[in-house]
Amino acid sequence: MKSQDVRKQFLDFFASQGHLIVPSAPIVLKDDPTLMFNNSGMAQFKEYFLGNATPKSNRIADTQKCLRVSGKHNDLEDVGFDTYHHTMFEMLGNWSFGDYFKKEAINWAWQLLTEVYKIPKENLYVSVFEGNAEENVPFDQEAWDIWKELIDEDRIILGNKKDNFWEMGDQGPCGPCSEIHVDLRTAEEKAAVSGKSLVNNDHPQVVEIWNNVFMEFNRKADGSLEKLPAKHVDTGMGFERLCMALQGVTSNYDTDVFTPLIEKVEQITGAKYTTNDVILSASEESQNKTNIAIRVIVDHVRAVAFAIADGQLPSNTGAGYVIRRILRRAIRYGFTFLDIKEPFVNQLVAVLANQMGEFFPEIKLQETFVTNVIREEEASFLRTLDQGLQLLDKVIADTKKALPSEGLGRISGAKAFELYDTFGFPKDLTALILKEKGMSFNEAEFDASMQAQKARSRAASEVSTEDWSVLIPGNVETFVGYDQTENEAKITRIRKVDSKKDGVLYQIVLDNTPFYPEGGGQVGDKGILVSANETIEIIDTKKENNLILHFTKQLPENIEASFVAKVNTELRTLTSRNHSATHLMHQALRSILGTHVEQKGSLVNSSYLRFDFSHFAKMTETELQQVEDFVNARIQEQLPLIERRNIPFAQAVEEGAMALFGEKYGDHVRAIKFGESMELCGGIHVKNTAEIWQFKIVSEGAVAAGIRRIEAITSDAVKAFYATQENTLNEVKVALKNPQDILKAVHSMQEENSKFKKEIENLVKEKIEGLKNILVTEFQEINGVNFLSKQVNLSMSATKDLAMAIGSATPSSFVFLASIEDGLPNIHCFISKELVSQKGLNAGNVIRELGKFIDGNGGGQPFFASGKGKNVSGIKEVLEKAIDFVK
Structure with missing residues (x-):
């Protein structure tokens, strides 16, 4: 059965049982501060389990893209080394929100597996929660009784809290669960060892495929459990593992979910993947490493490609850093074990889009963009790898020099960690390179450095959140901020949050509020809550x-009082102007650069707007001016806001509204239209484009591969910008003695400056020639090397020219010159090419070593290198120590 059919049959089955089939939410979560990524099928339904929203149906089924690479659920380091863990995977799930419970969930699971998918019953085992006395949660007798009607009791396993009690996190809905495991071993293997003994013991052919979670508790901040007001069902079945079971293979990677990707890797690299990882000899050790590398690559490209398609670009912080780390792990495995030194992962995107584009259209629609981003990231990291290899060579050389009597020795674990932290070198890559040179590194030091970094990271992000204190139970909060900026309100719940970053803060929920919450790139509102006796600032x-x-x-002294919630209208007005201008600019970019332009991120506040968009070339001054002119023309047209709330998503898109990739939209949406610009948006906007007054771009540049960023201002900020420009112009006029024609005066000054520069250059050349003639007489002959070390009174560039001139004029020369420019020292080293090849001298190593004495660094080629520093007093010692390299 092909994987597409496996997915379809699951959804068709639950549709026949009255479930609404919904699409997968984006893999990247933008409106949930507790999670970076969708790490389970239930993540998009959290608000329903918590009772904060009403689901569109009490029965739902879907297949959800999941990513487990951070936080509590992290499978990254297992990927590749076994055949069933993944970073990105699909979770098939069916959900009941206060509707059916254990009986229906268990019976349907059994019916689907054994009657629809026709998995032999004798290959299945199930587990039931054994209970936990400490938490006063009893043995799940109900689940046991249901299962024993379907399966022999000797195939029912009692599971402890670790295996059979599922929790969303440290707090929140949770409950006992019932897992279903499949035994895919041969008949001979089953006869030799009972599959029951292998359940939950990491056996690659006895694996969990489905977990039925019965949510009936809420985990409070103090760790205690309370009953939920309604009972829910949350199930998740691993799509890739299910395909393995149905396609008669013993590895997820042997299913058609992965085989097309593996075949493409084989084609690109010339490597051959085998399905048998059993290591019988040293020669097969190499094949096993090849298999691991290929599994890592085909797994990771899925995670990276779908994350980018859903709007998360690789970066150095947050979720973007996680995506970059996954991609770099794939590149490293190709680099180390498949000997691929050029970008190649990007070539797999086309295969992935062809495989999954029908069910997940975002990967097909974003194929070109995703491919280009990955290619640029690969090229950048391969350059970084090269820099890291150079640093490792230096560390090796320094270690050999420091420990000549101890053989080749071990390099510092802290240095190995620096390679990991700065250049992305994993322990195994560093160990491999060192092993080839007969060396190793101090693993205990490496691990200590790693733990110290993790401790710093935990300390910086540590957050303690108390339980909600509910003042008005059952209240459904209403947002009235599109029409009002102040209204009467009551507090419905409060809680305290203590973090290392922000200190103690309180979170207040109102029965209705005019305050816009951060979302869609727009910052959250600020303002005040006013009662009869006090004023509380909303930050x-x-x-x-x-x-x-x-x-x-x-917190207010009287939390039960009536309040007036007042938005800071000055900040909101400025923010709304920037937000509306963002829509007009998006329209301008697509009109001027092409419809390939798509929003990839934004920030809108009261001071400025920032807009990230897909485009693979720097914008020209002409293009930037055209965008400005386009937006300002729409402002001058005084276009009224046409706002349509609560219209069907499909209708809005059909009418021309732009939906952004990676955003989660409901069945009904809000559309914002100014003239021909129409976008789905939940933010705050001006009533007429005339309120924006003026639009001005202040910067444009690259932020990631294939992503450009524009920062711009509107309204009062533009007025301030022009006022500053005018003040600057007046200061220039004063500096130029108030000429009648400022431009003419500037041109005259430039011509005069150019003339003086040429004169100075000629004088410097004469000075260099004179110094050269003097210094060539001061060489010392040491061990067949003509050596010269000297401080001169020249600029850095002139000193460099002098060193080159002296060295080129003298055979077998080693020239080391220093000078001071703008109060800072600089050093230069020239070594004749015959000395580089015959004696192994290297100017780059000389500069890096001696640069320490002037608190600086530098580098270059073996025959010439330069460096800069901060400590002028170190020049004397540098000049004295240069001779050590030729003695």
């Missing part, structure tokens, strides 16, 4: 699990 507004959270540094 930020965010949304979490469908609740609008108002952040304060203090």
Whole structure:
């Protein structure tokens, strides 16, 4: 059965049982501060389990793209070394929100597996929660009784809290679960060892394929459990493992989910993947490493490609750093074990898009963009790898020099960690390179450095969140901020949050609020809550699990009082102008650069707007001016806002509204239109484009491969910009003695400056020639090398020219010159090419070593290198120590 059919039969089965089939949410979560990525099928339904929103149906089924590479659920380091863990995977799931419970969930699971998919019953085992006395949760007798009607009791396993009690996180909905495991071993293997003994013991052919979670508790901040107001079902079946079971193979990677990708890797690299990882001899050790490398690559490209398609670009922080790390892990395995030194992972995107584009159209529609981003990231990291290899060579050389009596020795574990932290070198790559040179590194030091970094990271991000104190139970919060900026409100719930970063803050939820919560790139509103006796400042507004959270540094004395919620209208007005201008600029970019332009990120606040978009070339001054002119023309047209709320998503898109990739839209959406610009947007906007007044681009540049960023200003910020420009122009006029024609005066000054520069250059050349004639007489002959070390009174560039001139004029020369420019020292080393080849001298190594004495660094080629520093007093010692290289 092909994987596409496996997926379809699952969804068709649950549709026949009255379930609404919904699409996968994006793999990247943008509105959930507790998660970076969708790490389970239930993540997009958290607000329903928490009772903060009403689902469109009490029965839902889907297949969800999941990514487990951070936090509590992290499978990254297992990927490649076994045949069933993945970073990105599909989770097939069916859900009940206060509807059916254990009986229906278990019976349907059994029916689907044994009657529809026709998995032999004798290959299946199930587990039931054994209970936990400490938490006063009893043995799941109900699940046991249901299962024993379907399967022999000797195939039912009691599971402990670790295996059979599922929790969303440290807090939140949870409950006992019932897992289904499949035994894919041969008849002979089953006869020799019972599959029951292998369940939950990491056996590659006895694996869990489905988990039925029965959510009936809520985990509180103090660790205690309380009953949920309604019982829910949350199931998840691993799509890749299910395909393995149905396609008669013993590895996820042997299914048609992965084989097309593996075949492409074989074609690119010339390597051959084998399905048998059993190591019988030293020669097969190499094949096993090849298999691991190929599994890593085909797994990781899925995670990276879908994350980029959903709007998460590789970067140096947050979720972007995780994606970059996954991609670099794939590149490293190709580099180390498949000997691929050029970008290649990007070539797999076309295969992936062809495989999965029908069910996940985003990967097909974004194929070119994803390919280009990955290619640029690969090229960049391969350059970084090269730099890291150079650094490792230096560390090896320094270690050999420091430990001549101890053989080749070990390099510092801290240095090995620096390679990992700065250049992305894993322990195994560093160990491999060192092993080839008869060396190793101090693993205990490496591990200590790693733990210290993790401790710093944990300390920086540590957050303690108390349980909600609910003042008005059952209230459904209402947002009225599109029409009002102040209204009467009551507090419905509060909680305290203590973090290392922000200190103690309080989160307040109101029964209705005019405060816009951060979202869609727009910052959250600020303002105040006013009662009869006090005023509380709202410093930020965010949304979490469908609740609008108002952040304060203090709680009201009377939390049950009536309040007037007042938005800071000055900040909101400026923000709305920037947000509306962002829509007009998006339209301008697509009109001027082409429809390939798509929004890839934005920030809108009261000061400026920032807009990231897909485009693979730097914008010209002409293009930037055209964008400015386009937006300002729309402002001058005084286009009214046409806002349509709560219209069907399909209708809005059909009418021309632009939906952004990676955003999660409901069945009904809000559309914002100014003239021909129409986008789906939940943000705050001006009533007429005339309110924006003026639009001005202040910068344009690259932020990632294939991504450009524009920063721009509107309204009062443009007025301030022009005022600053005018002040600057007046200062220039004063500096130029108030000429009648400023431009003419500037041109005259430039011509005069150019004339003086040429005169100075000629004088410097004469000075260099004179110094050369003097210094060539000062060489010392040492061990067949003509050596010269000297400080001169020249600029850095002139000193470099002098060193080259002296060295080129003298055979077998080693020239080391130093000078001071703008109060900072600089050093230069020239070594004749015959000395480089015959004596192994290297100017780059000389500069790096001696640069330490002037608190600097530098580098270059073996025959010439330069460096700069901060410590002028070190020049004397540098000049004295240069001779050590030729003695």
